[in-house]
Amino acid sequence: MKSVLIKLFLTCCLTTTIISCTQEKKKRVLNFPDTNLAAENLIPKPLQMIPTNGGFALDKFTAIYTSQNATGYEEVGQFLAKKIKAKTDLDVQVNVDEIPGREGVIYINQSDSLELETPEAYQIYITSDSVILNSNSAAGAFRGIQTLRQLIPEVSSDTLAEYPVWTIPTGKIVDSPNFEYRGSMLDVARHFFSVEEVKKYIDILAYYKYNVLHLHLTDDQGWRIEIKSWPKLTEVGGSTEVGGESGGFYTQEEYKEIVAYAAEHHITIVPEVDMPGHTNAASVSYPFLNGNGKTPKLYEGTHVGFSTFDTRKDTVYAFINDVVREITELSPGPYFHVGGDESHVTKKKDYIYFMDKVVDIVKQYNKIPIGWDELATANVDSTSIAQYWGSKENAEIAVKKGMKIIMSPAKKAYLDMEYDTESKFGLHWAAYIPTDSAYVWSPEAYDGIPLENILGVEAPLWSETISDISEAEYLAFPRAIGYSELSWSTEENRNWENYKVRLANQAPYLERMNVQYYPSPLIDWKKSKNTFEEIKKD
Numbered sequence: 001m002k003s004v005l006i007k008l009f010l011t012c013c014l015t016t017t018i019i020s021c022t023q024e025k026k027k028r029v030l031n032f033p034d035t036n037l038a039a040e041n042l043i044p045k046p047l048q049m050i051p052t053n054g055g056f057a058l059d060k061f062t063a064i065y066t067s068q069n070a071t072g073y074e075e076v077g078q079f080l081a082k083k084i085k086a087k088t089d090l091d092v093q094v095n096v097d098e099i100p101g102r103e104g105v106i107y108i109n110q111s112d113s114l115e116l117e118t119p120e121a122y123q124i125y126i127t128s129d130s131v132i133l134n135s136n137s138a139a140g141a142f143r144g145i146q147t148l149r150q151l152i153p154e155v156s157s158d159t160l161a162e163y164p165v166w167t168i169p170t171g172k173i174v175d176s177p178n179f180e181y182r183g184s185m186l187d188v189a190r191h192f193f194s195v196e197e198v199k200k201y202i203d204i205l206a207y208y209k210y211n212v213l214h215l216h217l218t219d220d221q222g223w224r225i226e227i228k229s230w231p232k233l234t235e236v237g238g239s240t241e242v243g244g245e246s247g248g249f250y251t252q253e254e255y256k257e258i259v260a261y262a263a264e265h266h267i268t269i270v271p272e273v274d275m276p277g278h279t280n281a282a283s284v285s286y287p288f289l290n291g292n293g294k295t296p297k298l299y300e301g302t303h304v305g306f307s308t309f310d311t312r313k314d315t316v317y318a319f320i321n322d323v324v325r326e327i328t329e330l331s332p333g334p335y336f337h338v339g340g341d342e343s344h345v346t347k348k349k350d351y352i353y354f355m356d357k358v359v360d361i362v363k364q365y366n367k368i369p370i371g372w373d374e375l376a377t378a379n380v381d382s383t384s385i386a387q388y389w390g391s392k393e394n395a396e397i398a399v400k401k402g403m404k405i406i407m408s409p410a411k412k413a414y415l416d417m418e419y420d421t422e423s424k425f426g427l428h429w430a431a432y433i434p435t436d437s438a439y440v441w442s443p444e445a446y447d448g449i450p451l452e453n454i455l456g457v458e459a460p461l462w463s464e465t466i467s468d469i470s471e472a473e474y475l476a477f478p479r480a481i482g483y484s485e486l487s488w489s490t491e492e493n494r495n496w497e498n499y500k501v502r503l504a505n506q507a508p509y510l511e512r513m514n515v516q517y518y519p520s521p522l523i524d525w526k527k528s529k530n531t532f533e534e535i536k537k538d
């Protein structure tokens with residue numbers, strides 16, 4: 001394998017040299033503008049950067065070569081070419097037989113280098129002739145090309161060439177994630193988001209090196225995923241959402257499309273079926289599930305904690321078994337989220353009995369159970385994961401049990417919290433979370449939770465107060481960009497004053513993506529046109 005790579009590399013270099021010698025030198029006449037490898041456009045900030053003060057010319061001669069027999073590398077090369085096209089309109093070819101123009105090659109290599117300790121780690125060496133990206137796995141290569149995308153300037157450089165050139169500064173980048181789990185959650189239950197809207201969210205998460213999208217698929221107000229053995233879940237339970245709009249759901253084919261799209265972005269989908277509370281929509285569809293003694297009715301309000309499954313009926317567990325089986329068949333990722341939050345009308349002993357059984361069902365399908373932090377109070381062990389959203393007590397129980405914890409403290413990481421009293425959408429039951437407060441905290445040291453228990457960070461976007469993707473974007477951005485740095489970059493590498501400049505430089509990307517972000521007044525945005533906020537005021 002290695003020898004094939006070396007051969008490919010040498011062939012490429014040789015071909016480059018021959019062509020450069022025999023053809024008129026078109027590229028070397030460039031006068032590169034001053035360029036310095038710096039993190040000014042990079043979020044999350046890489047572990048290490050060593051500038052060498054030169055420039056690599058990305059232009060119509062550039063080609064991409066990827067390791068031939070390493071799984072997923074060709075796809076990463078194609079992905080980069082597609083994104084270069086979108087940003088610069090250049091047609092960069094991938095793994096073509098002959099290098100079309102002398103220098104200027106981007107190599108994406110599988111490498112067993114010892115420095116690359118984690119699967120998502122990567123190194124990039126940029127010289128004036130080539131860019132060499134090394135990683136252990138395609139996931140690492142994929143994270144690395146996001147860095148490259150961020151290094152490509154917004155506009156072409158001022159050179160003597162007769163064709164446009166984008167100058168990438170030379171140097172070395174060594175990078176690796178601080179946490180292995182870096183997620184965001186979309187609540188598609190309170191308000192339904194279409195497949196296309198979810199894909200757009202995935203595009204942006206991928207650009208900032210997230211690797212998990214958690215989908216909150218069920219709640220009191222709606223059931224959003226087709227279960228073939230229980231069709232009324234979506235026919236009845238999928239028909240409503242908060243505020244009286246018409247709801248919606250993903251067919252299994254559509255859900256697979258989301259999973260596949262996420263996989264192309266090296267993002268894992270974590271499906272959540274919230275239970276035994278937050279189950280009104282399921283109980284309206286199949287009333288035998290209901291355990292709160294009332295006749296369930298479709299619900300479009302925003303109160304929580306009134307619903308529960310009947311925890312003592314075998315048929316309820318047969319139902320859950322079908323749901324878990326059908327969803328896990330569609331979900332290649334390692335996790336299944338069982339919810340477990342705010343079951344205020346479930347008796348404590350019934351809650352424990354129920355969660356124990358559900359965790360066993362999930363394990364039968366070879367998935368790792370995740371639950372909101374209340375899950376720690378059941379008879380679970382270190383093989384389940386707790387998602388901490390605010391209870392220190394539950395976090396302590398989870399730590400005692402040796403459970404891994406996903407950090408989603410509502411006071412810091414809830415994307416549905418208002419920025420301030422002027423915010424158009426959102427809630428403030430946990431806190432107001434302005435852009436700086438969202439960034440200035442340490443998931444490594446929060447509420448006394450030991451670092452060794454922390455699996456990563458997740459920023460949930462609950463959707464009671466929003467009704468379309470632009471409103472979701474207003475709450476998610478820019479804060480979700482900060483959470484990407486909190487979960488990827490080391491604590492020593494994080495600093496608000498430094499981050500805030502790099503965040504300001506994200507405006508052109510967000511504009512290009514048509515993201516309706518909240519233009520926080522704390523940031524001196526490098527924007528080129530009015531944003532959503534200003535347009536709405538007109």
Ligand code: TNX
Binds near residue numbers: 341
């Ligand atoms: C609490 S946090 C909830 C959700 C709400 C959210 C609103 C958690 C596990 N449950 O049901 O949507 O607050 O901020």
